[in-house]
Amino acid sequence: MRVPLSWLAEYVELVPGTTPEDVHAALVKVGLEEEDVHTFELEGPIVVGEVLEFVEEPQSNGKTIRWCQVRVAPEGEMAADGGEAVHGIVCGARNFFPGDKVVVTLPGAVLPGPFPIAARKTYGHVSDGMIASARELGLGDDHDGILRLSTLGIDAPVGTDAIALLGLDDAAVEINVTPDRGYAFSIRGVAREYAHATGAKFRDPVEQVMATDATADGFSVVIDDAAPIRGKAGSAVFATRIVRGVDPSRPTPAWMIARLKLAGIRSISLLVDITNYVMLELGQPIHGYDLDALRGGIRVRRATPGEKLTTLDGKERTLHVEDLVVTDDRGPIGLGGVMGGAETEMGDATRNVLIEAANWDPVSIARTARRHKLPSEAAKRYERGVDPEIPPAAVSRVAQLMVDLAGGTADDGGSLIHEAPARDAIELPHGFVSNLIGVEYTEDEVHDALAEIGGVVTPTGDGFAVVPPSWRPDLTGKAELAEEVARLVGYHRIPSVLPVAPPGRGLTRSQRLRRQAADVLAGAGSTEVLSFPFATADENALFGSADGAAVASVRLANPIDATAPFLRRSLIPGLMAAARRNLSRGLTDLDLFELGTVFLPETGRTYGSAELPAGDARPDDEVLAALDAGIPAQPRHLAVLILGEVVSKQPGQAAVPAGIADALDAVRRVALATGAEIEIVQGSHAALHPGRTAELRVAGQVVGHAGELLPAIAEEADLPRVVAVVELDLDAVIALTEPGVEARSIGTLPAATQDLSLIVAADVPAAAVAAAVREGAGELLEHLSLVDDYRGPGVTEGSKSLTFALRFRASDRTLTAAEASEAKLAGAALAAERAGASIRE
Template identity: 60%
Template sequence: MRIPISWLAEYADLPAGTTPEALHAALVRVGFEEETVHGGEITGPVVVGEVLEFTPEPQKNGKTIRWCSVRVAPDGQRAADGGEAVRGVVCGAGNFLVGDKVVVTLPGTVLPGPFPIAARKTYGHVSDGMIASSRELGLSEEHDGILRLTEIGLDPEVGTDAIALLGLDDAAVEINVTPDRGYALSIRGIAREYGASTGAAFRDPALAVTPPATDDGAVPVVVEDATPIRGRAGCTVFVTRVVRGVDPAAPTPRWMASRLRLAGVRSISLPVDVTNYVMLELGQPLHGYDLAKLDGPLGVRRAKPGEPLTTLDGQQRTLDAEDLVITDGSGAIGLAGVMGGEATEISGTTTDVVIEAANFDPVSIGRTARRHKLPSEASRRFERGVDPAVARAAAQRAVDLLVELAGGTADPGQTWFDEAEPPAPVLLPDGAVLRRTGAEVTEAETVAALEALGCTVQPGEEGLLVLPPTWRRDLLESVDVVEEVVRIAGYDRIPSVLPVAPPGRGLTRPQRLRRSIGTVLAAGGGFEVQSYPLVSAAQQEAYGPGPSMRVANPLDASAPLLRRSLLPGLLDAVRRNRARGRTDVALFELGSVFLPVEGASYGTAELPPIGARPAPELLMRLAEDLPPQPVHVAVVLTGDRVAKQPGVAAEPVDWRDATDAAARTAAAVGAEVRFRQATPPGYHPTRAAEVLVGDVVVGVAGELLPGSVEDVPGRIAAVELDVDALIAAAPAAIEFAPISAMPAATQDVSLVVDEQVPAGEVRDALVAGAGGLLEAIELVDDYRGSGLPERAKSLTFALRFRAADRTLTAKEATAAKQAGVAVATERTGASLRE
């Protein structure tokens, strides 16, 4: 928002000589962000001159210049720069006549750019200054010729200071207005904030006009938004006024054009400029219609799907059923709150003007502006919230300006539709400011701060009852009021004290364990990444086959499915790393996957209304309408586990790295895993396994199919675990057994089994048969070759036995081992190797 200083001074008492820097500082104190300063860039002697004579001089390049004699001071006086009253000036423009009053920049002037002016020789003459155009002065983009003051209704004395005459001595400060403070997109709102910041007197411009008190029906209006979209009415206020006999040739006065320019708005025509001026002044967007082009009464309704509308920018738009439109008997004539229609546009022949001031739903206007890619100054304000109580005053202000400046006559009546609900009062409990912020603000200071913002404050038994003003719809709860009190009282009053966490709070068990998993994997050399949750059908089929959720993905239409596995995103990251020269890659990700149930339908629950917190039962229904979204962790490794070094051969990653990562992940939550050979989708048929905690399958680990990832050669080890299932299967608390003082008895056993029998099954059988004396078991050898039957293998296990209360004898250890062998023989057909 740009704020011309002279305009602000009309409604707030600015100290004499207030600089842009001082104004910025005052607004920063109440929470606005400083941007830049506009205007006030011209310095030096810039005066009104009179063209006495000129001589056209054609040049070799085909251009004709004029060698001019210009008077820049009255007879008998020196010029503003101390030089002669009559100057010779070279000018390339040809749109002026002898006797015209023009703007002359004398030597020593600095124009925007910066562009210093000095006497210099050009085209065979010494040009002692420059006759300026509107663009060179920063007044507009017009550069077809120099600025003739008579064309803008001015006939000043020669030698008059043109900087003050044209308002070029004014400046505007620009601030960043956050979305929750739409009231600050107006001089009215900024003047109030300046007064709250500095204590300066504030005069509300909305109170300076007196609109009609009754609804006399200027232009009939029918508001048909009887069925609000998602619980919100599209239009709550609609005011119309009529001004007849407007002079279509009336120029925009210099002071208004200057202020609009400083505020960043281009001057178009007087009726349009008036609506823009009032919008900037009061924050209420207005729209003007040519009364002669209207067909019957105005209406407000939702658009019909596919309904066409040509907007003021000349674009024909196809409307959506959620768009709010203004209509007459011919159909839609404007996008409400965004842009008017071409059919009823004010033109150079318009004499009767209809002024519209309305209040529209912020959410609806914001969606329409984004849907049609049509941001405007009006939509910018409506989507942030406009004061519904200022519409009538804004319409009256526009009427008064058109009557004064364009010679119009106002119809006495008005159309006034008003169903805006008043703001709800908010209770500010005693001591709330201190409890929330730690700032010690007295009750008197609290009341003064809130009243400075326009609130009405009444003391009560439990605290202060605060009635927010109509332009502060964001003050809904006590915390909002606390924020405003501290903002005005001063953020520097908040002490720098670390808050004390209340007892009984902290991370939940799943949160703590998920963090532990990330810490363990990072400590093992992995890098955590976050990949996109949307994948293609081919990626889904390769690593997460099953029912999928399809969503609209405007960024990549080839990836419309919510992932069932984390591997596609991780493998994309591996491929990008390999493409950039990183050959040894270890990545992991913790994230949600989406596992819809076969045959179930999702997305059928009614969406809650916008702008209000949904009820708990509605939130529960929405949660039930979503597919299961368990948290998974996945690890992908490629390249070398051990890099090649002098005397050390490189060791590429393989399935063992995957099972090791799975074991370390489980250990992070206090669980112990075992592996069972399997062939998950996308994995190598003989180098992959299911990961189990007890009898619960929590994931898979192993090597991926060779060549399955484009541009990634060699083996790729991968593991993916269901973190929620892993945590659920893990013990609630980790139990540590005391270190035994008794010695261990170790024995080995070699068993011959069919080569198709997994070693894990043999191991499980030995554990089941050996009983409680078995402390540890480890596979130490897998032999296949001579001395064994065809298609057989020999598995050697190292067994460690220990008793907690005595030293085991060799006989007891052997008996336990033989019991284990017996169960292995029964379950797997194993036999002792001779």
């Protein structure tokens, strides 16, 4: 919200010499954050001048200039720049005539830009200044011609300071208004807050307006909300007033243009400017209708399916059944609380005006504004809550300005519907504010602070009963009242003491294990990245399932990138994109990982069909369950991508390229961090190299895959031929792992080591053979590792020789060679039974 200081001073006393910085400092005390200071960025001398005469001089470039003689000071006096009273000025505009009063920027002046003015030779003359347009002065966008003061209804003496005359010496402070303090979107609201901060006297602009009582024969208005949202009517207050015989061609006064400009609103026409001015002044959005364009009375209702409305921005909009519309006998003429319709717009031919000020349901307005992408100034205020008591004063204020500035005549009465419920009292027990804020406040301080914000404070036996003011819909409970006391008494009273964390809180088991997994990978040299959760249909099919078949995906209603309109089913495409980007920047050795959610909808199921609950109360368990049912599964996955060299070439050391072994090392690190027993078995995946793919299991359930990307896929993604990847369903890994880790005792007796070579069919996974040997050897087997996989002479074609290193140990005795051999042969026997293995001689 931008607040011109001259406007603010009308409703609260500003000490002479108050600067924008002083106003910002005061408003910060009451919780309104400062943003910026806005000025017209002008420096004088800029004065009123009179065009005495001019000569039109065609130029060789086809342009015609005017060599003008302009009086810039009364006859016999020196000009503001110390020069003669009459200046010769070159001007390219052609919309002025001798005798016109204009704005002249004399040498030494500075216009916005900054654009310094100096006497300069041009078109064969020395132009001693410049005649300014509205845009050059920062008053508007009009640059078609120079600004003639008669168009603003101004006839000031020659030599008058034009900066003060046009209100260009004003400044505006900009503040950030939080969603719960919508009343601060008005000069009225900010003036009240400034009074709270400084103790200055506040003059309520509403009390200065002569509100006219509604009469029985006022303009016909009917509110017919057959389908209220949350059981709350879309409009509870609707006030109108009629002004007849206005002259829309009259100029908007310069002071109003300047204030609107500083407040961030462009001047459009007198009638529209008046409605915008009152909206900024009181915080009540106003809409004006061309009364003669209306057909019959006004009815407020919900839109019907298929209805259309062309709004003031010229766009035809298809309405939703939740939209509140203002209608006459022909149908919708306005989108209630958001934007008016084009058919009843005030224009150059308007002579009679119907003024409307209403109070609309914030939730309904917020949904309509977002649905139609119409973040209007009116909607911005309504969705934060507007004072329901001021519409009668607002329409009277607009009528007053239209009578004073547009020459109209206001009807004696107006129409008013006021069905807004009275505010309920909030019980505030003694001591509650002090206990909540942590500061000892006296009862008088609590009473005076709540009365100062406009509340009706009534003492009770246990404390106070407080009825919040009508302009503060955010005050709904005793906690909010306590915050107001803290704010007005002063935040400086609150001590800077760190609270003591309550016992028994901390990370959940899942949170702790996820962090441990990330820490272990990072500690091993991997770099964590964060990628966008969007994917193409092909990426979801290729990486979202092991067989590469088409899978169900969540499609975004409004995707950021039209080429990737789905939510991801896998983290690997995001890692590939990150790797490609880093490779293009010369980083050829990469070890990346990401921990994030994937989205796994079920085929044939509809998601997001549950109706969104209202935002004014916490949904009950049934509503939350319905919302949860409309959300697809979103497990947390962990993915790793490694490419390039894991060990760089150096003297005495050959380069070691990345491969599946590095992917499996990452799996083992995650297993160590989570305490999971991840079984690695031969597997297959549509996106991974056959024979270089591992299926990862926990407790017999598949939780992911590891391997090397198919070379064709890597090449298509502009990656090296060998890219090792891992993707684990980390939530499943944690869920399938028993909490806690059983510590193994350290053996103190000698171990017996033996090797076992088994011949099996080439397609038998080594992990299956190892599992059989481990089970068959029994509890004496302490450790088993595969040390050789041989295929060649001496081994039948189609077979392979697997050599395992075995270590045996007993906890109570020293094993004999015979005992170790017996256990080894038992393992070999079970491997023969399960995998068809035979001992290699």
